[in-house]
Amino acid sequence: MSEGTMQRAAQRDPSHQRARRLSRAVVGAAAVPVMLIAAGCSSDSGSDDASKNASASASASAAPSPTVQAAAYDKLPEACDVLAKDTLGDLVPKAGKSGKEGSSDDTSTRASCSWSSLDNNGVKGSQFRWLNVSLLRFESDITRGEGDKLAAEFYAKQVQDAQATKDAKNVKSEPVAGTGDEATLVRYDLKKKEGSFKQQTVVARVENVVVTLDYNGAGLAGEKTPSADTLTKLAEKAAKEAVAAVTKANGSGTDGDSAGTNPSKSPSKDATEDSAKDSSKKPSAKASAKS
Missing domain, CATH: 1.20.5 (Single alpha-helices involved in coiled-coils or other helix-helix interfaces)
Incomplete structure (x- = not known):
């Protein structure tokens, strides 16, 4: 096979x-x-x-979420009600019953009120006075920081702006005692076509609120120029009263607390990003005399 x-x-x-x-x-x-x-x-x-x-x-x-301590004050008083009737009578005697409220899209964070007074003495001239109170409240912000620190930064800027007013002469600055956490008076002379103006600007901070008070006076049409020292005393008194109104609106201080200090701060809280609001809006920073 x-x-x-x-x-x-x-x-x-x-x-x-x-x-x-x-x-x-x-x-x-x-x-x-x-x-x-x-x-x-x-x-x-x-x-x-x-x-x-x-x-x-x-x-x-x-991991814990970022937090920031909540601001002590969460409201502002009515700007046109921060000064007593008698105080207004001393500063702007011919202003009338009420002031002119400034425009604001949120009066809980910013507010202002102004008064003007013209005491016309006919051929002897006139005494002019102008007063403005601005209130700005800062809220704590998760990205920008605590409200009182933001207010302190703005306070410093307001003082610097007042000191740098264009054409200001004889600029002087001094601290104001017993007015919130810190306060500074800036005063100067300003020559305008209507007359020589004496400007007084008091910037004060209490917690997370900044109060800026502008007050000026002038003798018009031959009337004598008002005393800068007298205007300074009136401006400082009004600033203390405005600061006291802020503390009172937030449950601190009393009717007689003209110093406007806050011995008992609000308890600390944690503010999250959801509750943080934009506090970057600012009133006019330039403190200048107005006619």
Whole structure:
């Protein structure tokens, strides 16, 4: 029997065919554990990554949210009511019953009121007086800082602006005692076509509120120029009264508290970003004499 014939006979032999099938089965079975091991390794790696991500997420959520101490004062008094009737009678005797309220889109954060007085003495001339009180309240802001610190920055800027008034002569500055947490008087002379004006600007800060009081006077049409010292005393008195009105509006101080200090501060609170508001709006910073 030839070799080819023997090979074909072997292939047709049932026992030989069973042996070949068995061999293929063994090889296939051996490959299964390898696939399972590879799949197992891949599954374990994914679990580790998921665990790490979950741990990082938990750590991030556990971190405390940024906070800032809430401002002590949360309201302002009516600007046209901060000065007593008698005080107005001394500063602006011909102003009438009420002042002119300044425009504001939020009177809880900024407000102002002005009064003007012209005492006309006919051919002897006239005495002119002008008074303006501006109130600005700063709220604590998560990005900008605490309200009282923001107010302190604005207070310093108001003083600098008053000192740098254009064409001002004989500029003098001095601290004002017993008026809020800090206060400064800036006074100077300003020559205008109507006459020589004596300007007094008192800038005061109490907690997170800044009070700016501008007061000037002039003798017109030949009337004598008013005494700067007299105007200074009146301006300082009015500034103390305005500061006292701020503390009273927020539950501190009394009717007789002319110093306007706040011995008992409001309890500290945490203000979150949701409660923070924009306090960047400012009244006119330039304190100058007006006719």
